[in-house]
Amino acid sequence: MTLTLDAPRIVETRPLLEVHGVSKSYGPVQAVRNVSAHAYPGEVLGIVGESGSGKSTLLRMMNLEEIPEAGSYTLDLPDVSGNLLELDRFARRMLCATKIGIVYQNPHLGLLMKHSSSGNVAERLLVAGERSFATLRAAATEALDASEFPLDRLDAPPIELSGGMQQRVQLAKAIALEPALLLLDEPTTGLDVSVQALVLDTLKRLQQDRQITMVIVSHDLGVIRTLADRVMVMRRGEVVETGLADQIFQDPQHPYTQQLVHAKL
Numbered sequence: 224m225t226l227t228l229d230a231p232r233i234v235e236t237r238p239l240l241e242v243h244g245v246s247k248s249y250g251p252v253q254a255v256r257n258v259s260a261h262a263y264p265g266e267v268l269g270i271v272g273e274s275g276s277g278k279s280t281l282l283r284m285m286n287l288e289e290i291p292e293a294g295s296y297t298l299d300l301p302d303v304s305g306n307l308l309e310l311d312r313f314a315r316r317m318l319c320a321t322k323i324g325i326v327y328q329n330p331h332l333g334l335l336m337k338h339s340s341s342g343n344v345a346e347r348l349l350v351a352g353e354r355s356f357a358t359l360r361a362a363a364t365e366a367l368d369a370s371e372f373p374l375d376r377l378d379a380p381p382i383e384l385s386g387g388m389q390q391r392v393q394l395a396k397a398i399a400l401e402p403a404l405l406l407l408d409e410p411t412t413g414l415d416v417s418v419q420a421l422v423l424d425t426l427k428r429l430q431q432d433r434q435i436t437m438v439i440v441s442h443d444l445g446v447i448r449t450l451a452d453r454v455m456v457m458r459r460g461e462v463v464e465t466g467l468a469d470q471i472f473q474d475p476q477h478p479y480t481q482q483l484v485h486a487k488l
């Protein structure tokens with residue numbers, strides 16, 4: 224009898240997001256130097272580092288708001304190909320509107336503070352071409368509900384809401400079109416600790432329910448530890464260490480990471 228074995232099936236997963244060798248300077252300040260990063264589908268990548276280490280600049284590059292002097296950026300999605308840094312402004316805007324969501328630390332950057340909360344979310348859907356008022360209202364309500372925003376405040380403008388609620392409106396706007404990539408820039412910084420915990424719970428639940436690929440930037444290791452699967456540590460515009468979250472927190476290798484982790488304990 225001859226026994227034939229099938230060759231093992233190798234399931235190859237490619238990163239959804241790949242940034243390679245990006246650099247960005249502001250005058251004499253080199254904010255990001257030759258940084259590479261990737262995130263697999265459904266993964267949460269945490270980027271941590273002290274203030275000024277280049278985290279937000281890198282995230283803004285991932286949102287195509289900031290174009291680096293060098294490097295490449297790809298998203299492995301249907302209908303999206305090539306180096307996104309070479310897209311013209313209009314194509315970049317459409318790509319961001321439909322495939323990428325972002326929540327900023329400062330809600331003024333993400334929201335029209337005097338428009339209704341549901342209107343802010345609906346605006347995102349309008350950019351994608353939706354015109355029916357009933358559909359806009361229903362989709363905005365659904366996204367706000369998923370972000371655990373109180374539905375009796377749909378018409379309240381963000382300026383009248385608490386910081387935690389403002390972040391939920393930003394989150395609803397970011398997920399309204401079911402983006403492939405959700406970028407979070409210090410989403411809970413400045414909130415009371417108890418509110419921060421609730422917003423983090425919402426983010427965690429959304430990630431688990433929808434398997435959205437996320438990149439979260441924070442100087443707060445507790446926030447990164449709560450959400451991230453993998454962690455990248457930045458210092459002075461460079462990546463000093465990257466690894467699985469458990470490894471980074473339990474067995475940091477780089478002296479700077481050791482310092483950050485021990486300062487937190």
Ligand SMILES: Nc1ncnc2c1ncn2[C@@H]1O[C@H](COP(=O)(O)OP(=O)(O)OP(=O)(O)O)[C@@H](O)[C@H]1O
Nearest residue numbers: 249252254272273274275276277278279280281442
């Ligand atoms: N638009 C800008 N114009 C000039 N300098 C900038 C600009 N954006 C960032 N920088 C500078 O680039 C460096 C990196 O800033 P960045 O905001 O990316 O760091 P960060 O790690 O996110 O810190 P923070 O949490 O304080 O924002 C800093 O020295 C900052 O002052």
